Amino acid sequence: MKNLKIINQETIKITNQKKIIQLLYREKQLTNLVISKTIKVSIPTVISNVRELIKQGYLDETEVGESSGGRKPVIVRFLPNCRYSFGVLITKEQVRIIMTDLNFKIIVQKIINVTDKIDDFNSVILEIKKEINNIISTNNIPLYKILGVGFSLPGTVNEEKLVLKNAPNLKLKNICFKNFERDFPVPIFIENEANASAYAEAFINFNYVKSSLVFISITEGIGTGIIITDNVYKGYNKRAGEFGHMTIIKNGKQCNCGKKGCWELYASKKALLDEYKKAYNIKNNSLKDFMEMSKTDSKAKEILDAYLEFLAEGIKNIILILDPGCIIIDGEISDYKSIIETELKEKIFKQNDFYDKKECNVSFSNLQGNASILGAAFLPMRKFFFLNERVI
Ligand SMILES: [Zn+2]
Structure with missing residues (x-):
């Protein structure tokens, strides 16, 4: 029973923290009081969770405005560069790789020409891995700050089993991305390109x-x-x-x-x-x-x-x-x-x-042709932002 109680407390804590992150992501900055009222959790609970999220680097707080004699109000802010994500868009002619912060600001972009090379998919993946490692080391980003690599693919995808079932335009069938997991230093995610775009439209415009x-x-x-x-x-x-x-x-x-x-x-x-x-x-x-x-x-x-x-x-x-x-x-x-x-x-x-x-x-x-690749970068962020990650 004791263990169950601990698990429940842990779940409640994670839920509250995700609610705080989601709210601050949308609103950018708020006081503890407003957070407490919006997510309907007591102020002491908000303060203790905010403190923990500050320690983990997701938020910071700052005193702002004029005080009317007492303490100045404290504003809590979401830090969009606390984590990064990679998006990869694969087409017949080229592979586009981006690294974004959590506000979907594209920080680095690389394009690899793969015309006539897509048949040898394993070497395309190795080239992608090489570029991603380059970007990580050139920008000096610690691995724990990278949520993962999301792939946007032109075909039928089983995102749970990490299988690209059929991509007629690439002439690829039954490609299991689980085989590539060990090639990448961070988790990988895959999705069909139109679904990835739909995520981008729903989430980026928020x-x-x-x-x-x-x-x-x-x-x-x-x-x-x-x-x-x-x-x-x-x-x-x-x-x-x-x-x-x-x-x-x-x-x-x-x-x-x-x-x-x-x-x-x-x-x-x-x-x-x-x-x-x-x-x-x-x-x-x-x-x-x-x-x-x-x-x-x-x-x-x-x-x-x-x-x-x-x-x-x-x-x-x-x-x-x-x-x-x-x-x-x-x-x-x-x-x-x-x-x-x-x-x-x-x-x-x-x-x-x-x-x-x-x-x-x-x-x-209004994403200027970037919906699909930004949606790819969103895939690793889903766990970070959503309480219940599920595909229906
Ligand atoms: Zn048809």
């Missing part, structure tokens, strides 16, 4: 309206990540959210996945550019040129309108299925927000019996 969101990455295909109450929704077989392959046209165009009429064949960037090339009989593959043209040319305008119709159709289905508080669109297309936003929203929120624009915030990513 807006709890976004704790229920769907991230839609529009590139050559369409990748989606679903966040439900701060967790990625993965489904029973860990492949939920393949919205790019939902049928939008029965017996439509043939998709690589074996099905016909998949959404990404009509609403990806490639789909739009294919229509552009076909209509003008050209080889130009530039979204920028097309978007410029659509401002004045009526044929290009028509192509864009038909494209947005398809994009909206899929988003409408997602809203009906998941009822998310927020949908975030990413990919090169989001650079043209000023051209497409109004029309896209009109199409999505056309009069219907189920929802209106006040109930689901459709917006564009």
Whole structure:
């Protein structure tokens, strides 16, 4: 019984400390009194936990402001550089490595060219390890300050078993990252790239309206990540959210996945550019040129309108299925927000019996193409910030 009591006290302490860290992370700085009122824990308990967190280097405190005769108020602050995290984004052409502080400020970035080398995945991993070790030693960071290395991967991932099940673009199958664990001096984590991006959008902007969101990455295909109450929704077989392959046209165009009429064949960037090339009989593959043209040319305008119709159709289905508080669109297309936003929203929120624009915030990513790699860097931070780490 005594042991159980000790365990319970320890759990309560950890819970309180995580609550304090989460709160200060969001609010940056607060007094002990405000912390106590917000997390509903007595002031002496807050003070003793804050003292311990200061000792561990997560927080500091400082006297500020004018006192009215008595002691000056003490402000407790979160220190974003108390820990660091690595994010690694692997594509067919290159590996991007970043080290960030806990505010997702990119402190170091390295790019390794892996064109034609990705087949030899073991040596790619060894090169990543070498770069990470270099960054750690050059910046003189003690290992205990590094939470881990998160990998964002273009494929189906079992994050618990650390297995990349299938990444068609990289031509990789069943890669077990457990085999690489001993190569790295800190823990490693893996996640699918769209899920990693969804984490980044939900957590970095730290807006709890976004704790229920769907991230839609529009590139050559369409990748989606679903966040439900701060967790990625993965489904029973860990492949939920393949919205790019939902049928939008029965017996439509043939998709690589074996099905016909998949959404990404009509609403990806490639789909739009294919229509552009076909209509003008050209080889130009530039979204920028097309978007410029659509401002004045009526044929290009028509192509864009038909494209947005398809994009909206899929988003409408997602809203009906998941009822998310927020949908975030990413990919090169989001650079043209000023051209497409109004029309896209009109199409999505056309009069219907189920929802209106006040109930689901459709917006564009503001992470400037960094969502996926920042999401990778977030993976090792999850244990640090969240009380119950779980994937549903
Ligand atoms: Zn498909």
